[in-house]
Amino acid sequence: MGCDHYRNQIPRALLSDLDPVQQEALDRHLAECVPCSEEKELYAQTFRRMHSVEDLPVPRHFLVHPKERAANPWKLFRGLSPVWQGSIAAVALILLMTSAMAAGRMQFKAEGGAYTISFGKTSQAKALPAPAPALDIAALEARILQMVEEKNRKESLEWIRTLRAEIRRSQKSITREQRNLMQTALDNLEARVDVRLEQTARTLDDRNARSLAAMYQAIKLQRDSDLALVDSKLTRLALNGEIKSSQTDAILETLIQVAENRTK
């Protein structure tokens, strides 16, 4: 296989896209072929440079608004809750019937349990009662639109509040890089604390040793002083002749032992 074959495999090798047999064959070739080895280094440099371009933070959030989905009134209607859908459907039906009544002069009569609906003027000779005043459709429409607008406004405000809370919550979460940095900082801090603890322990040990040595010295001095005092008193007594008993040495020895026990 020629160099062309191996050169085609170099970028795949850098992407770990070769099987072990192919990788081994390539490695053997690169060990012997200087131009191909240089080609691999060029690819490696290219990869390094490509990876030097890091991601930038976003300049702002790219959140969508619920109204984005309302491409047409039918989709807006389908997006409402069933209660609102029923209400709007009922109002639309009433409007339709009212319009039909107004346009076709529909009359509805209930006589002795029977109901009749008729259109146009009746053929009855007697004067008909004056028609009911037409409903103010425009006002009704305005009222319905006002209610829908009020509901949308409330929903928008609620949505904005929730959105802000979500953004605050997402800003509190940290990225993986920040987590790694924090972990590294914590590890360094832990190492410093360990060193400080070791130093403190050594210092304490040194102080303890010095304190014990000083204490021992003080006790030794006190013991020597006590013994000297006892010795001088006994010598005085012996000189004055008050104690001539042969037990003087035994008493002295006993006192010395007592003094020694005190210092232990």
Place this chain on the structure above:
Amino acid sequence: MLASQRGDAMAFNRLVLRWEKPIYNLSLRMLQDRDEAAESTQEAFCSAYRNIRRFRLDSRFSTWIFRIAVNQCITRLRRRPPGIHLSMDDQGPDSPLKGWSPAQESHEREMLLEEDKRRVRQAMEKLPPDQRAVVELKFYQELTFDDISQVLEAPLSTIKSRFYSGLEMLKLRLGGAE
């Protein structure tokens, strides 16, 4: 996703917060212009939201949103008049080089790093849009070739061919003494 398909905008916006950084940086590297990248990113998410019901739940959202974003970028690149390339190296307000002068900065290593990044951006800008998309998805979004094939809806062999051709061009422009 289910909540988003039922019309829960907040659920969809959670997906936006998760994916906005990779999509924005993909758009930025494809278009090499901050403002256009921001527009393209917003349009991609709005388009995804409008068509959320068409999303099949057995596929991955990442594949889908990458597809929308890449298509947005390629459309914008094809609309650009030939020969006019917008460069991110202009010192806008967010440029890392803004207000920086060699006399103030004594860190030679950082200078070389910025120069490397500039060369990479220029080299990427010269790639055809389809090769640029594959290189971006492979290098920076770390997708497999199979994933890229699904994103771009092209055969695997075509994707690999575009990638290695693009890589060869980048090597010619970027490979050299460090």
